[in-house]
Amino acid sequence: MSQETTTDLYEVTMALSYLQEGMTRPATFDLLVRDLPPGRGFLVAAGLEDVVDHLTSFRLGPEHIRDFATALHRPAADLDPLLGLTFTGDVRAVPEGQVVLGGEPLLELTAPLPVAQLVESFVLNQISHQTALASKAARCTLAAQGRPVVDFSLRRTHGTEAAHHAARAGAIAGFSATSNVAAATALGFPATGTMAHSYIEAFGEEEAAFRAFARAHPGPLTLLTDTYRTAQGTHTAARVLRALDVGDGSAIRIDSGDLATEAQQARHILDAYGLGAVRIVASGGLDEYAVDRLVEAGAPIDVYAVGTRVGVSSDAPALDSAYKLVEYDGRPVMKLSAAKVTDPGRKQIHRQDGFRDVVALADEPPVPHSRPLMHPVIRNGVRLGTPPSLRDMRERCAADLRTLPDEARRIADPAPLHCSTSPALRELSERVRQRIQDAFLRPGNGR
Structure with a gap:
């Protein structure tokens, strides 16, 4: 089974349309878990290495085009625009083993829009599944x-x-x-x-x-x-x-x-x-x-x-994870659906003592006495540095678990920790929201 074709069919149809429309400018997607499952006070980030391996080797060859064409019941020639696509983008992410909170991005991916769309399913699958398992396992470590x-x-x-x-x-x-x-x-x-x-x-x-x-x-x-x-x-x-x-x-x-x-x-x-x-x-x-x-x-x-x-993380086998477009061609975008609102723009997480995390715009100055959680792992399609060792990931997780507030560490009825957003991010969200609402109110938009 090909990893390149391990994607949902609608990713293929959207990518093909983007190519036909010439929409190949850089797009930035956030991968986040909106809300923690019941019984979780925190999450442990995992799955990044499999994502990095996938993205840095991603290339659509003739065999993949044939598979896509078969799935769509179309001639392979119709999907030729996809042939040869590779991942040439950038990824910033929270390192594996780091404790993270609901509502903050675990990974940010920027790439030409068709490719960023095609890799969504694989990236979301790996991060979601492995983060759910690592979070369950960390709770076992705490309990023991x-x-x-x-x-x-x-x-x-x-x-x-x-x-x-x-x-x-x-x-x-x-x-x-x-x-x-x-x-x-x-x-x-x-x-x-x-x-x-x-x-x-x-x-x-x-x-x-x-x-x-x-x-x-x-x-x-x-x-x-x-x-x-x-x-x-x-x-x-x-x-x-x-x-x-x-x-x-x-x-x-x-x-x-x-x-x-x-x-x-x-x-x-x-x-x-x-x-x-x-x-x-x-x-x-x-x-x-x-x-x-x-x-x-x-x-x-x-x-x-x-x-x-x-x-199987039996009590919380799935996470409320999402991979959402936050910027296209330099234009911040957001989703306004009920209970699924997303914040626009590229971001950074600033962690202060006590897990007082602030999600801010990527170009904002650091929050005082904080450290950034998201780090570059891929630039221009190439891995940065050497893969982290298992020991590095274990030590990172152990250090976070030791300092985790008691209410989040509890096994029974933990209180989930929450991140906040910076004033600049809130201001951008309101500005983009207003722009979208104004566009809906224009004559000819069904009103």
Whole structure:
């Protein structure tokens, strides 16, 4: 499947019309999330690297024109004006891992109007999906309060690309490992895993399974103890770990039942065997809400493995994101639809302490004691600098999460943070609004 043709059909029809009308001057689009979903006090920006890779390699060849023509039931020659289009524009964006607020642009793209339109669907898809996942993962990190969190989501995400995004988002948000080998390899990130209940069942009894696993994997070991009865399985695991002298760094995993109670009992059993260094890993339908309850209850769980609910961001699977034209050929434009008003013009986000963000025009002087959040990443179709490392993104996210106001950090009923707009941006918005309204009131405009 071609990434160039991964676009909505109306992007193609609009781009073709723009070319036929000679409308090829620079257009600037903002990508933003208008309002945060319920249960979110903040977002974590993600997906930019995939966008940069896509834009810097974007080129429409004959095979893409044929696909567009087939979709439109038209001769390929009709779409020849699209042939050879490349991305020659500029992108400024919030770096991945940065905490962002509703209503502020995550990305600003400026390019000839037909190309800026054609890339909309891909850009919006990548930023929206990965930002939703990174925001969910960051909340898991906060809920765990310093305990390791690992990604177990591969088997139930909406496709393998989505699973890679989930593993990457977790890595950015502070997870310690993923079960997804391909993602771990691509990211240079630790892979982790234990065994399935089917492994225990295949041997018929737990001790034989644990000893066989130890022969194949000399340690440290993580043994799954809840296939039959967790307490019984923990006793068996403790005997095996002590007999083989592989307790240091090893763990047991509990995947079902009342995890707080089961973990408490398991901790007593392990300690009675002198295995205080053996950790307890919990899994089984966990997300930030469940992790938060377990941590607050004092459950002796050392590692949290989160899967389906985090990998699909089950409580907020979609963001109210938009990619809106804010300037064409130097003319600021805006949308006035009810509940979907957009501010015109190129912008910058100025962050002050306490996440007091001000969205201003790009050419305004900086807000005192602030720092800009949007940075150039592509100029004239060429990537600027080297790609950021995963470590850079993790450190950026961790720093923001540490200083996030308590009301936004809360797992239950967080209070979303809000940005403000500068007086100059508000004045421009009012001026453009008035210009549009005056145009509608002219004779011959249906009034």
